[in-house]
Amino acid sequence: MKHLLSIDDLDRSGIEELLDLADHFTEVLGRDIPKVPALRGATVATLFFEASTRTRLSFEKAAKALSADVLNFSPATSSLSKGESLKDTVLTVQAMGTDLMVVRHAAAGAAHRVASWVDCGVVNGGDGAHQHPTQALLDALTLRRHFGKLDGLAVAIVGDIRNSRVARSTLAAFVALGATVTLVAPPTLLPVDMSGWPVNSTTDFDEVLEGLDVVYMLRIQLERGSGPVLPSLPEYVDRFGLSRHRFARLPREAVVMHPGPMNRGIEIDPEVADCNRSLITAQVSAGVATRMAVLFRLLAGKRQP
Amino acid sequence: MICLRDALVATPDGMVQGDVLVGPERIERLGGGRAETDLELGGAWVGPGLVDLHAHLRQPGFEWKEDIASGSRAGAAGGYTALVAMPNTDPAVDAGHRARFVADLARQVGLLEVTAAGAITLGRHGQELSHLDELWSAGVRLFTDDGDTVADAGLLRHAMEYLAERGGVVAEHAEDAGLARGGHLHEGSASSRLGIRGIPALAEEVVIARDLALVKLTGVRYHVQHVSTAGSVGLVVEARCQGHQVTSEVTPHHLTFDHTHTKDLDPAFKMYPPLRPPADVEALKKALAEGLIDAVATDHAPHAAYECEVPFEEAPRGVIGLETAAAAVNSALDLDPVTFFTRMSVAPAAIAGMGNQGRWIEEGAPSNLMAFDPEAVWVPQRFLSKSENSPFRGVKLRGQVRATIFSGRMTYLAGA
Numbered sequence: 001m002k003h004l005l006s007i008d009d010l011d012r013s014g015i016e017e018l019l020d021l022a023d024h025f026t027e028v029l030g031r032d033i034p035k036v037p038a039l040r041g042a043t044v045a046t047l048f049f050e051a052s053t054r055t056r057l058s059f060e061k062a063a064k065a066l067s068a069d070v071l072n073f074s075p076a077t078s079s080l081s082k083g084e085s086l087k088d089t090v091l092t093v094q095a096m097g098t099d100l101m102v103v104r105h106a107a108a109g110a111a112h113r114v115a116s117w118v119d120c121g122v123v124n125g126g127d128g129a130h131q132h133p134t135q136a137l138l139d140a141l142t143l144r145r146h147f148g149k150l151d152g153l154a155v156a157i158v159g160d161i162r163n164s165r166v167a168r169s170t171l172a173a174f175v176a177l178g179a180t181v182t183l184v185a186p187p188t189l190l191p192v193d194m195s196g197w198p199v200n201s202t203t204d205f206d207e208v209l210e211g212l213d214v215v216y217m218l219r220i221q222l223e224r225g226s227g228p229v230l231p232s233l234p235e236y237v238d239r240f241g242l243s244r245h246r247f248a249r250l251p252r253e254a255v256v257m258h259p260g261p262m263n264r265g266i267e268i269d270p271e272v273a274d275c276n277r278s279l280i281t282a283q284v285s286a287g288v289a290t291r292m293a294v295l296f297r298l299l300a301g302k303r304q305p
Numbered sequence: 306m307i308c309l310r311d312a313l314v315a316t317p318d319g320m321v322q323g324d325v326l327v328g329p330e331r332i333e334r335l336g337g338g339r340a341e342t343d344l345e346l347g348g349a350w351v352g353p354g355l356v357d358l359h360a361h362l363r364q365p366g367f368e369w370k371e372d373i374a375s376g377s378r379a380g381a382a383g384g385y386t387a388l389v390a391m392p393n394t395d396p397a398v399d400a401g402h403r404a405r406f407v408a409d410l411a412r413q414v415g416l417l418e419v420t421a422a423g424a425i426t427l428g429r430h431g432q433e434l435s436h437l438d439e440l441w442s443a444g445v446r447l448f449t450d451d452g453d454t455v456a457d458a459g460l461l462r463h464a465m466e467y468l469a470e471r472g473g474v475v476a477e478h479a480e481d482a483g484l485a486r487g488g489h490l491h492e493g494s495a496s497s498r499l500g501i502r503g504i505p506a507l508a509e510e511v512v513i514a515r516d517l518a519l520v521k522l523t524g525v526r527y528h529v530q531h532v533s534t535a536g537s538v539g540l541v542v543e544a545r546c547q548g549h550q551v552t553s554e555v556t557p558h559h560l561t562f563d564h565t566h567t568k569d570l571d572p573a574f575k576m577y578p579p580l581r582p583p584a585d586v587e588a589l590k591k592a593l594a595e596g597l598i599d600a601v602a603t604d605h606a607p608h609a610a611y612e613c614e615v616p617f618e619e620a621p622r623g624v625i626g627l628e629t630a631a632a633a634v635n636s637a638l639d640l641d642p643v644t645f646f647t648r649m650s651v652a653p654a655a656i657a658g659m660g661n662q663g664r665w666i667e668e669g670a671p672s673n674l675m676a677f678d679p680e681a682v683w684v685p686q687r688f689l690s691k692s693e694n695s696p697f698r699g700v701k702l703r704g705q706v707r708a709t710i711f712s713g714r715m716t717y718l719a720g721a
Contacts, residue, residue, distance in 0.1 A: 112569065193496075
């Protein structure tokens with residue numbers, strides 16, 4: 001495996017192999033000195049053409065925990081602001097001696113394009129509303145740690161499915177590992193044509209609440225255009241928000257997830273977000289070990305000292 | 306004089322085996338004779354030079370993508386002897402002198418006949434009528450704001466009323482801006498999976514439906530550019546059955562590829578209208594074969610390589626097509642030669658009002674013709690166009706242009 005561009009690049013055993021590796025790195029991260037020399041001498045560049053907190057920081061932390069060097073790039077302070085193209089930018093970063101690039105971009109397919117231009121490995125850190133494979137892996141890892149396995153779990157992914165790369169990748173990982181997934185959204189935020197998707201969908205959140213093991217809330221992405229298709233945000237909150245009332249109707253063992261960043265008080269009630277059945281901070285923690293697993297898998301053996 | 310030997314010749318009476326003696330202005334005769342140049346064709350088709358209703362030659366304003374000289378070379382290599390140049394240049398062709406500039410420059414290049422299409426609205430801004438009177442006097446017969454729909458139905462109505470009296474053709478790039486907003490692909494399973502906003506088939510069909518209502522009101526000749534859906538074909542056919550003068554064109558890429566070809570997000574497959582589902586492709590092929598769609602038009606839309614080295618959503622729309630059109634159509638449809646030349650030359654010449662083009666081969670017909678070997682197999686790799694944004698690059702095609710003759714001059718010879 002040279003690149004990780006889409007969760008569809010992995011089958012069930014490919015995903016499980018990475019999750020097993022992530023479990024191992026979780027143990028590493030718990031040590032007094034949470035660092036191993038596995039990727040010493042390798043250089044990882046994080047190229048985030050779109051804003052990020054979690055993904056970028058956790059890739060950086062993951063690379064450092066594996067003793068790799070990290071090059072950071074941010075568009076505002078780069079020559080991109082002088083009009084340098086995406087292609088010239090990534091070729092420049094490669095020319096400095098980069099073994100792997102993590103690319104986030106607002107346009108779908110950007111990481112695939114970059115992979116076609118460079119010789120080094122590429123990890124898709126999110127491309128438009130298309131894919132975010134490491135998010136899918138860390139979500140699967142979080143659930144596997146909590147429940148032991150995903151087989152038979154009933155999951156609802158709720159919110160702006162149409163504009164969500166998280167929904168597209170995470171649902172694929174969950175289904176590959178044996179969960180059943182229902183997408184819940186107003187009609188304007190469901191994908192237009194879901195023929196062939198291995199999921200159910202509904203516009204009625206309340207109808208599915210009582211049978212769920214996992215409620216996965218998505219952020220309303222006002223910057224990606226989910227605003228104009230909603231006649232009113234209060235109505236959205238009323239029909240699709242995870243309120244305390246809805247939370248109370250969930251089975252007692254059910255858990256809550258959210259990829260972050262949250263709009264507290266919109267898609268999720270602040271108390272629900274912080275309650276002891278919320279896995280939201282566990283997702284963030286799982287992100288570091290997951291990304292260590294991905295980096296190790298793509299780079300180990302290539303730059304052994 | 307050029308003598309084309311051992312050809313299958315497209316005459317007014319159908320296909321005839323034999324030779325053609327081509328003089329400097331007119332075809333001397335069907336049959337052999339002494340000539341400076343002899344071309345042995347081994348049974349290849351000879352017919353009227355192809356006519357493209359829809360080419361973006363990019364001059365003036367975008368010469369790094371293409372210019373009239375390079376576009377003419379590409380056209381000649383594709384078997385074309387005439388092109389209609391789209392008016393979305395900078396400045397737009399919205400006045401008489403701008404149309405003359407394009408035609409004059411093409412005349413100096415001398416590789417094929419170019420007539421400019423005129424913009425319907427000033428600057429293609431959709432706000433007020435262009436100088437339709439001047440454009441008409443400059444020889445413009447086809448009017449379009451190609452690249453954009455004329456959104457204002459009231460304005461379009463006035464253009465139609467004016468041009469109906471003159472006998473001009475209103476051609477529409479049919480795409481409702483609201484329904485298409487933010488879209489880069491056909492709205493369907495592929496766009497949903499890729500998370501890219503889609504352009505629904507309806508974006509095209511609602512504009513055609515609106516326009517046809519105005520056609521019924523004004524009686525203007527109306528032409529649908531690059532039709533892409535089965536529903537659009539149905540609307541056109543219905544209007545024709547009611548006796549209205551409505552025609553349409555389809556591009557080679559819409560006859561060849563469907564929206565699943567965009568799965569790798571290669572910008573060489575980004576075109577507007579977008580590639581549609583397989584059922585639409587089949588409907589377009591059937592409609593072209595049966596004549597419900599009148600003409601093949603390339604929508605040749607060059608963009609520099611560096612402009613296309615970006616993610617799909619940021620890539621410019623459109624692909625080149627002049628050099629691959631004949632082969633692509635022959636590969637997709639396997640038309641008989643009479644139908645092939647009708648859709649590629651005779652019908653588009655009639656729509657564009659080009660009297661010296663699209664004439665079946667006979668004594669005295671203008672010396673604009675092309676030779677095409679329908680069985681030759683080749684793989685396009687390099688192009689004479691300044692740009693290389695082709696979805697057919699690396700695709701095996703059947704049928705190859707052997708030679709193109711414009712005004713009695715050999716403007717292209719394969720392998721030369």
